[in-house]
Amino acid sequence: MNRVLAVYHKELLTYFRSPIAYFVVAVFLVGTGYFFTYNMFLSGSASMDETFRNMGILILTLLPLVSMRLFSGEQNGRTMELLMTLPLKIWEIVLGKFLGAVTILLLMTAGTFIDLVPLYLFGNPQTTTIIAGYIGFILLGMACLAVGQFFSALTQNQIVAALITVSALLAFWFIGHLQNFQTSYALRNLFGHLSFALNFADFIQGLMRSEAVLFYITVSAIALTLNAGYLQWRR
Amino acid sequence: MIALESVSKRFGSKAIVHDLSFTVEKGEIVGFLGPNGAGKTTTMRMIAGFTTATSGRITVAGFDMATENDEAARKIGYVPEHPPLYDTLDVTQYLTFIARVKGVSRGEVRSEIDRVATACRLESVLRREIYKLSKGYRQRVGLAQALLGKPEVLLLDEPTAGLDPGQIQETREVIRSFGEHHAVLLSTHILPEVTLICRRVAIISQGRLLAIDSPSGLQRASEQTNRVTLTATAPAESLRSELLSLAGVTAVVTKEVPGNAHMLNVECQTDARDGVEAAIARAVASRWDLLRLERQQPTLENIFLRYVSQSPPESSTPE
Secondary structure (H helix, E strand, O other), X not given: OHHHHHHHHHHHHHHHOOHHHHHHHHHHXXXXXXXXXXHHHHHOOOOOHHXXXXXXXXXXXXHHHHHOHHHHHXXXXXXXXXXXXXXXXXXXXXXXXXXXXXXXXXXXXHHHHHHHHHHHHHOOXXXXXXXXXXXHHHHHHHHHXXXXXXXXXXXXXXXXXXXXXXXXXXXXXXXXXXHHHOXXXXXXXXXXXXXXXXXXXXXXXXOOOHHHHHHHXXXXXXXXXXXXXXXXXXX | OEEEEEEEEEEOOEEEEEEEEEEEOOOOEEEEEOOOOOOHHHHHXXXXXXXXXXXXXXXXXXXXXXXXXXXXHXXXXXXXXXXXXXXXXXXXXXXXXXXXXXXXXXXXHHHHHHHHHHHOOOHHHOOOEHHHOOHHHHHHHHHHHHHOOOOOEEEEEOOOOOOOHHHHHHHHHHHHHHHOOOEEEEEOOXXXXXXXXXXXXXXXXXXXXXXXXXXXXXXXXXXXXXXXXXXXXXXXXXXXXXXXXXXXXXEEEEEEEOOEEEEEEEEEEEEOOOOHHHHHHHHHHHHOEEEEEEEEOOOHHHHHHHHHHHOOOOOOOOO
């Protein structure tokens, strides 16, 4: 675990010594702030529903910027050779990096808490619904980061890694819409289960379905396993 | 400490390293010589565990690299060709990361970093960001990283490439002092470096081991042919035929001394028999003026070039 922590610590240092983390967090908070204000004035109700939905789409495009450098940067900077020859197991590298990226996600999430202040000052929001929404948001973000981390291992070009990740995440987000074009029950069901958006929608409404929780955790686990497997295979 | 047993590496159908076997013992520095693309870096990477061998067995400090990679990694300090540095970190942060990964306990990280910083003369840049460092410092941070955690084996891939003469001197001293108690494999292009600090030399070309011996052993082995050079005032043609008529002289090349049309520089290839120089001296001096005569020891450079140029692609390894 010490070695995972060492990798984690190094990742955080690297994030905060490059402008990308600051940029991503700033854009995310400005965006969320805008959507929050807009939604509140439009609906006039003290809820985060619409804002969560917007935050979901926002991180689909922003988190790939966080995950893109995880392995692409190592390959590009020729430090991959170092990581792979240090006394580190591959899963320790993968986990340490993932936790580093998740920390950025948590910081982004914490930044949005400021929106809750006017909500509680001037309205009477449902706390449990909001908590469920945040849990869903973090789970969604973790799945996005894991997918991004996997794609980042495939190329040494960070831009390419980010673009592939955005495409994959958008596909996962909108796959639910394919339901409308299917008559086959099995296919409709499958698309529904695979959809990042539909699984997230439950959380927004305050539903913590274990199925949805499991879905995001499974996606993260599969992506990280593929990530580690790929690195091992390339050795 | 390092043992390779008929190790091969192929990428697809292309063989990069072919049936390579050698060992590096504790307390010796072995120089690893070869032209570009000979498979030096690939071999280093296999020993370091970055890539796996297609066939054969590599053991480091008794651990099989194929199955006990993790245990072996603790015993290895590896400096790749391009120093693997995180540009945005400062030197201390970088070395702290490496030390912690190598299992140096929290309390000892500080003293361990001080130790390698002193050995690599990095004291003055410990707080500087790595991207601001000059090439010489970058190279030495790469070396310092490898020394952390007191590894038993040191793999150095061209550690002095791109350094100025003063830095090369300092780096060599670090390597030499390290070689007294550890096993060091040093790949390099710089041949004098090998003669200066290596106990043995391995020459590889096209992925095959051509020779492994001490520098003086290699020199002895190639003394079957010698070179005698002389300067004399004589007409070129008759000197040439005179020399070629002597027993033991196999080839003669004459060149005019610049600025003096009557003087000639002559290079004779001779075989190893004793007294060839004396015979040449007598023959030349009896008819013309002999100004200089010298028998030349083969340099490591000549030996290296001979081995490399003599290796036909599919021949077996000469001993």
